[in-house]
Amino acid sequence: MDTFILYLVAAVCLVWSFVKSREKTRIALKKAWKSFENILPQFLVVLILVALCLSVLDTETISLFLGKNSGVWGVLAASLVGAITLIPGFVAFPAAAALMQGGAGVVQIAAFVSSLMMVGVVTLPLEIQYFGRRAALLRNLLAYIFSLVAAVWVGWVVGL
């Protein structure tokens, strides 16, 4: 659904641009292609890394870490798995909901969801390309620490 809207917005903008100036539209598309081609190698590496990670870390494996009584180690494991993997939301949320029904703890699920969203270890090659090693690593480290704080908070609020 959101992808459809994205296409719609891009199409409308493109037509508008084309009507206003054919020449500028041509330059814009050329730039779009150039910046895509520039980053393509990093994209390909990330794709392969994601495929490797996700084939080993499937929902069943993840659920091993996330039991209600898995405690601090469960939270740490959940956040690490979330940090490493890259799972689209429409796959991750139903999986998380299923895990929760299967007895996983809220804090563990929150740690998983938060770090999944904010931290991207497999996408680091891409991030480094744009932001440099230091900034990329720092952002991921801070986001990881923060996702643990967020998990405890969410667990507390849901338990109220």
Added chain:
Amino acid sequence: MKPLLRRYAAVLVATVVFLAFLVLLPGYQGKALEILSFQTRTLLLVIPPIFVLLGLLDVWVPREKMIRFMGPGSGTKGITLAFLLGSFAAGPLYGAFPVAAVLMKKGASFPNILIFIGAWSTTKIPMLLFESSALGVRFTLARLAIDIVGIVVIAMAMMALLPKAEVEELYRQAEKIG
């Protein structure tokens, strides 16, 4: 422009590792290939419109305008805009980086760039709706509330911890790759 082979060296290494994985652990073969094709399709689906919009943004939005809206000194207006841009985005986090590079090239301030990336990663509106139906409204709102705080805190911490020269270097680099 670096020679083609050098640019794709990491891709070659990753491909070899992937093939070795398939050969050494045949049990994972089907799954690994299935995930690879799924991720490739997602990428091919999401990336073209993002890059088209990037190209258009680059050509049509003048630098002065971007600086006024999101540059240093744009204050709350810049922060709000960064949050909105990220929240209305679609696609995985890796889509945010090329957008951020163009915003940098156009003169958006670094804290605003960091807020934009944070918003893209955690406060995307279509995802929130999905999340609340799967995990509950209370869970989603609690996470959203803390993440909005977190995005700003992380941006401030990054500004404090990154040397100024490094940030300037990133801007010079964005000029080249954006």
